[in-house]
Each structure stands twice: as C-alpha cells, then as structure tokens.
Amino acid sequence: MPAPVMHVRPHDGVPLLVPAEAPPWLFLAFTTRGGGFSEGPFASLNLGRSVGDRPDAVRRNRERVLAATGERWHWVAGARQVHGCEVVVASRAAAWPAECPPEADALVTTEPGVLLWATFADCVPVFLWGESDGGSQGKGRGVALAHAGWRGTVAGVAAAAARRLAAELGTGPAALSALIGPSIGPCCYEVDEPVLSALDSAFAWSREVLSPSPRGEPYRHLDLWETNRRVLIDAGLRPENIYVAGLCTACDTERFYSHRASGGRTGRMAGLIGIRPFDA
Numbered sequence: 001m002p003a004p005v006m007h008v009r010p011h012d013g014v015p016l017l018v019p020a021e022a023p024p025w026l027f028l029a030f031t032t033r034g035g036g037f038s039e040g041p042f043a044s045l046n047l048g049r050s051v052g053d054r055p056d057a058v059r060r061n062r063e064r065v066l067a068a069t070g071e072r073w074h075w076v077a078g079a080r081q082v083h084g085c086e087v088v089v090a091s092r093a094a095a096w097p098a099e100c101p102p103e104a105d106a107l108v109t110t111e112p113g114v115l116l117w118a119t120f121a122d123c124v125p126v127f128l129w130g131e132s133d134g135g136s137q138g139k140g141r142g143v144a145l146a147h148a149g150w151r152g153t154v155a156g157v158a159a160a161a162a163r164r165l166a167a168e169l170g171t172g173p174a175a176l177s178a179l180i181g182p183s184i185g186p187c188c189y190e191v192d193e194p195v196l197s198a199l200d201s202a203f204a205w206s207r208e209v210l211s212p213s214p215r216g217e218p219y220r221h222l223d224l225w226e227t228n229r230r231v232l233i234d235a236g237l238r239p240e241n242i243y244v245a246g247l248c249t250a251c252d253t254e255r256f257y258s259h260r261a262s263g264g265r266t267g268r269m270a271g272l273i274g275i276r277p278f279d280a
C-alpha cells in the first residue's frame with residue numbers, strides 16, 4: 001500500500017491534514033470538521049461565512065485555525081470564490097480589505113508570511129508550490145491555491161494558477177509541484193448535463209475521466225482528481241510532481257463537510273498554503 005499523501009497532525013486540539021512530505025519553507029494544510037465551535041449541520045470547525053452559521057462561531061473557528069498553524073502570518077489573503085478561472089496575486093503592498101476581496105478562484109503569492117486561504121465542501125483544492133534559482137537574489141519561492149469545482153475545472157483554473165505562479169517565479173511549470181486535496185471523489189461525484197457537454201467541449205480525453213453510474217444513463221461519475229491532474233500535466237507539470245490526496249469528502253462526512261452528501265446545508269473546510277514567515 002502506498003504511503004498516504006496527507007496525514008492528520010493535531011495542533012492545539014485542531015486536527016489539520018498536512019502533506020506527509022514538504023519542503024521546510026512550505027506551510028500547507030487542509031482543515032476537517034473537528035476542533036471548532038459551530039453546532040448543528042455546521043459542527044464544528046465551519047469556516048464558511050455565508051452558509052448560515054453564527055458569525056461569532058465562524059470568527060472563533062478561524063482564529064483557532066490560524067493559531068494552530070503555529071506561525072504568525074503577516075496577512076491572510078482570501079478571495080470571493082465565483083467558480084471561474086481568475087487568478088489574483090496577493091501582495092502586502094497591494095493588500096485588499098477583508099470585507100472587499102476580489103472575485104477570483106485562484107491566489108498566488110511569492111511573499112513569505114502571506115497565507116492564502118480558500119474554503120471548500122466537495123470542490124477540489126489544488127495546492128501549488130515551487131522555487132526558482134534567482135541567482136544573486138537567492139531562491140525565489142512561490143505558492144498558489146485554486147478552487148476547482150466542475151466549472152472551475154473545465155475553465156482550467158488549476159492551469160491558470162500554475163502558469164501565473166511559474167511566471168511570477170520566472171521558471172517553467174515543470175519546476176512546480178502540486179497537491180490535489182480532499183474533495184468529492186470519483187466514487188461519489190455523479191453528474192449529468194450540462195457537466196458532460198462542458199467536459200466534452202473542454203477536453204479531448206473527457207471520456208477517460210468518466211465512469212458508469214450505478215443509476216445508469218444519463219448519469220456518469222466524474223473523477224475531478226484525475227481531471228485536474230491532467231489539466232496540470234497539459235499545463236506543463238511533471239506527473240511525478242503531482243500528488244493526489246485521494247480523500248473523498250462525500251464518503252467521510254464524519255470528518256469532512258460535503259455539499260453533495262448533506263443536501264447543501266453544511267459548513268466549509270479551508271485550504272491554507274503559504275511561505276513560512278521566517279524573517280518575521
């Protein structure tokens with residue numbers, strides 16, 4: 001059996017899923033339902049602000065997660081997620097106010113101490129990181145986080161994030177690594193129209209990421225993990241640098257929020273990635 005790509009590391013009572021292997025400068029984590037203050041369908045570590053949960057519980061949950069990272073971040077950058085493929089570069093010199101974030105489904109930064117934050121409940125978190133040899137400037141480092149539901153996946157948000165990160169680093173995409181995080185798996189993600197047509201229009205290999213549904217036609221199961229893996233390979237990443245967590249949010253509703261498995265009323269996990277603020 002291959003070693004798990006992500007494992008749980010409890011931090012101050014907050015279980016965070018972290019990669020089994022990562023360079024020391026990289027912070028990367030995905031939250032679970034555990035360790036928070038929310039109740040009912042949002043129990044307990046809900047990080048979604050617009051799902052109907054009590055704002056004070058969400059605020060306290062967020063503070064707990066940030067404390068559990070063990071780092072003092074200069075800025076936590078989040079965007080208003082709209083299921084598109086817009087990429088925004090987060091820089092402290094051009095920081096946006098928390099109450100007025102840009103509309104984007106991918107964030108990039110090359111600044112240590114800037115933590116990228118996006119929320120998920122079935123959609124695919126695509127984490128990206130890389131280094132460039134900046135010569136006399138020393139190593140340049142960068143990270144990105146994309147939010148890829150079926151719309152973002154078809155729109156190529158993971159590729160857009162990879163291209164932008166590579167451009168910021170002055171490297172090619174082959175220098176990047178990626179981790180496809182916990183999200184709805186091929187076991188549970190049933191689709192029909194208009195997803196199937198959109199997939200066919202976007203990818204020549206669309207039939208290879210679909211499997212039959214137990215319910216028969218016109219339904220199919222879609223593998224968003226494999227789709228995003230192929231999107232990244234088509235964008236120039238090396239297959240050996242792409243890791244798939246293989247954790248299905250809809251299979252494990254004790255551990256994860258799942259929009260699909262809950263019928264819509266549920267909380268959100270957060271994906272977090274940043275360059276640790278060594279020089280704070």
Ligand SMILES: [Zn+2]
Nearest residue numbers: 187188248251
């Ligand atoms: Zn599943």
